[in-house]
Amino acid sequence: MALKRNKRFQAEIATSSLSDIMFFLLLFFIIISTLANPNVIKMTLPKAETTEKTSKQLISISVTEEKRFFIDKEEVAPENxxxxxxxxxxxxKEQTVVVRIPYNLQVQDLVNVLQIGVKNNLKFVIATNK
Structure with missing residues (x-):
């Protein structure tokens, strides 16, 4: 009497570990993307004892050591x-304006930028390093 098997061999791929790997990759890229701030021009900021977090609605004004002005990485003439x-x-006018100015520029340069905020009733914050 000849018995035949009804089941044939089928190749299977274990995908349970792939979902774990994809979850960890997604988590990694989400964390890294929140740490990166594309609206920052590299400069040495003044130091402060304490720091305060600002809201996410902000505009960045950066002044370089050569007194070049940038609004969110876009260069602007000082008169404009x-x-x-x-x-x-x-x-x-609910947005906060973050002023990034090098520590070795004159105080008058900082005051000239801050006077724009006083004149137009804007919220200005000076960025510092801890």
Missing amino acids: LEAMLLSKIDSN
């Missing part, structure tokens, strides 16, 4: 700084 800043601000 106020007009460009006001064009980027929402109508409700």
Whole structure:
């Protein structure tokens, strides 16, 4: 009497570990993307004892040591700084403007930038290193 098997061999791929790997890769890229800030120009900032976090709605003004002005990585002439800043601000003026200025520039350079905020009732914050 000849008995035949009804089941044939089928190749299987174990995919349970692949979902774990994909989860860890997704988690890794989410964490890394939150750490990267593309609107920053590299410069040495002044030091402070404490730091304060700002809201996510912010505009960055950067001043380099050569006194070149940038609004969110876009270079702006000093005489057009106020007009460009006001064009980027929402109508409700709820955005915070972060001023990044090197520690070795004169105080008058910082005051000139901050006067724009005082004149237009804007919230300005000076970026520092801890």
